[in-house]
Structures are given as structure tokens and as C-alpha cells.
Amino acid sequence: MQKCYLGIDIGSISTKGVIIDSDDNIIAEKYIWTEADPINAVKRLIHDLKKQVEGKDIKVKAVGTTGSARKLIGTILNAQIVKNEITAHAIGTLSIYPEVRTIFEIGGQDSKIILVQDGIVVDYAMNTLCAAGTGSFLSSQAKRLGVKVEEFGKLALKSKNPTKIAARCTVFAESDLVHKAQIGHKKEDIIAGLCRAVVTNYLNNVGKGKAIKAPIVFQGGVSKNVGVIRAFEEETEEKIYVDKYGHLMGALGVAKLAKNSGKEQNFDFDIAEMNFETRGVECGKCANNCEIICIYKNNNLIDAWGNKCDNGAVV
Numbered sequence: 001m002q003k004c005y006l007g008i009d010i011g012s013i014s015t016k017g018v019i020i021d022s023d024d025n026i027i028a029e030k031y032i033w034t035e036a037d038p039i040n041a042v043k044r045l046i047h048d049l050k051k052q053v054e055g056k057d058i059k060v061k062a063v064g065t066t067g068s069a070r071k072l073i074g075t076i077l078n079a080q081i082v083k084n085e086i087t088a089h090a091i092g093t094l095s096i097y098p099e100v101r102t103i104f105e106i107g108g109q110d111s112k113i114i115l116v117q118d119g120i121v122v123d124y125a126m127n128t129l130c131a132a133g134t135g136s137f138l139s140s141q142a143k144r145l146g147v148k149v150e151e152f153g154k155l156a157l158k159s160k161n162p163t164k165i166a167a168r169c170t171v172f173a174e175s176d177l178v179h180k181a182q183i184g185h186k187k188e189d190i191i192a193g194l195c196r197a198v199v200t201n202y203l204n205n206v207g208k209g210k211a212i213k214a215p216i217v218f219q220g221g222v223s224k225n226v227g228v229i230r231a232f233e234e235e236t237e238e239k240i241y242v243d244k245y246g247h248l249m250g251a252l253g254v255a256k257l258a259k260n261s262g263k264e265q266n267f268d269f270d271i272a273e274m275n276f277e278t279r280g281v282e283c284g285k286c287a288n289n290c291e292i293i294c295i296y297k298n299n300n301l302i303d304a305w306g307n308k309c310d311n312g313a314v315v
């Protein structure tokens with residue numbers, strides 16, 4: 001029997017999971033849409049991972065969670081470790097690129113930059129407010145142009161003369177794009193211009209004032225877009241590394257952290273069949289009126305949080 005470790009990264013748009021063996025090899029992986037329901041997304045994810053390892057003589061001995069719903073899912077899965085995205089992404093990336101100095105990450109709805117020195121995170125920044133530099137912006141523009149988002153990058157590479165698109169915010173970019181299409185710019189030039197706009201927006205906002213040093217690794221869903229990779233290479237004048245597991249780095253990192261946590265407990269894949277529910281209640285014991293989130297497993301309260309003081313603790 002081989003010991004293995006499960007890492008799950010639950011974001012607002014996508015949920016990612018990996019199982020690694022004790023040598024950090026990925027033996028199962030899955031990427032699905034969260035669809036605004038993290039509990040069900042994780043159940044579906046675990047169901048799929050279970051199928052991938054069926055028949056193998058393995059035992060998952062520790063679980064780690066990261067991403068925006070990490071606490072909720074960590075409680076449900078009885079995780080050994082719950083970590084923020086910055087640490088998880090850095091650990092995952094360092095396991096593949098030990099020399100990395102800068103990590104660019106652009107996901108569906110947010111983006112971040114992580115600066116690393118000698119294997120340690122020394123600085124970072126996140127952008128969760130402006131959609132102009134994210135995957136959802138690119139998807140909506142692809143739709144507007146009648147192009148499949150998977151084709152977007154390849155079309156951008158055909159462009160010899162990228163159109164200049166004003167990308168300070170989504171609204172500006174959208175109206176500028178319509179205008180550029182109407183005055184006759186080629187589709188591939190507009191698309192290349194959009195890729196460049198995403199990169200410029202990212203470097204001017206998330207990367208503002210940051211000492212960007214090579215090697216640079218680019219990850220997150222948008223790293224699958226070759227047009228954006230090329231735009232990053234042109235802007236930074238550096239090679240941009242993109243790994244085939246780039247979309248799974250957070251899950252990989254937190255799986256490694258679970259492995260190294262020193263805590264072990266057999267993980268039960270049947271958790272995917274259990275009934276979990278969240279209920280929000282207002283404390284009401286003082287003017288703060290904290291909203292307390294209660295988590296139930298098969299109708300039994302297993303955890304609660306949101307209270308600012310012990311008077312509001314739910315037990």
C-alpha cells in the first residue's frame with residue numbers, strides 16, 4: 001500500500017484537485033467548474049478522483065485545502081491543513097520550477113503576482129476587483145467576437161499588427177473593441193490587441209511597483225492562452241514558462257503541505273456521498289449582529305464561524 005495525499009483548490013470559478021504519491025508524482029487530477037456551489041463541486045471532484053485511483057493499492061493519508069472556500073471545504077473534508085492561495089501556489093510552483101523568481105497567475109475572476117527569492121515568498125499582490133485583466137473578461141470578449149475561447153490564443157498568434165485596445169477597465173475595453181471592429185480592424189489583430197491589453201492591465205495593476213525577475217512562471221486558466229503568453233514575453237522581454245499542470249499549482253502545493261504536515265488520517269472517499277449543508281444565522285446578542293455560518297454533516301453541526309466573540313459561539 002502506498003501513502004498518498006489529496007490537495008484541493010476551491011475557487012469561485014473552478015475547483016481543482018490532485019492526488020500525489022509520496023514522491024510528489026501526480027497520480028490523479030481533475031479540474032471542474034465550481035458553479036457557485038463549492039460543496040457539490042468538491043463532491044463531484046472527489047467522486048472523479050476516486051474513479052481515477054480505483055484498483056490502485058493506495059491510501060490517502062492527509063488532505064489540504066486552499067482557495068476562497070478553503071475553510072468550508074477543509075471543515076467538510078476534515079483537512080489536515082488549510083492554507084491561503086499565495087503559499088499553496090508558491091509551494092506547487094517551486095516543486096516544478098525550484099529556481100522561479102516571479103509567478104504570474106491569471107484566473108477566471110482574479111489575478112495575482114508572487115515574488116520568490118531563494119524558495120521563499122518575499123512579496124505578492126492580488127487583484128480581485130477589476131475584471132479587465134482576467135479570464136472572464138477574455139471569455140466575454142471571445143463570445144462577442146464569435147470566437148471560441150480555446151481558439152482565441154491561436155488566432156492572436158496570426159496577427160502581425162495587434163490593434164491597440166484601451167484596457168483600463170472592462171467597460172472601456174468593450175466599447176473600444178466594438179469601435180475597432182466597426183472601423184475595419186482584422187479579427188486576429190483585435191484578438192492579439194486584447195491579449196496585449198490583458199497583459200498591460202495586469203502589469204500596470206497587479207505588477208505595479210514589483211521587481212519582476214526571471215525565471216517567470218505563468219499559471220492559472222489564462223496561461224492556456226498562447227496569445228497572452230506571447231504578449232507577456234514581448235512586454236517583459238523574458239521567456240515565460242507555462243507548465244502542463246499550471247492550472248493545478250494551488251492544489252499541488254496544498255497536497256505537498258498536507259504531506260509535510262506530519263498529521264495523518266485515512267481519508268474516506270465516501271465523503272462524496274454524504275449530505276453537507278450550510279446555514280447562516282444572525283447572532284443577535286449585540287449590535288454587531290454577526291452572521292454565523294453553521295456547517296452540518298448529515299444534519300449534525302460539525303463547525304461554525306463568523307462570530308466576533310465567544311458569546312456568539314455556536315456549539
Ligand code: SF4
Binds near residue numbers: 287289307308312313
Ligand atoms: S458574536 Fe459577539 S460580537 Fe458578534 S453579535 Fe454575537 S455577541 Fe455580538
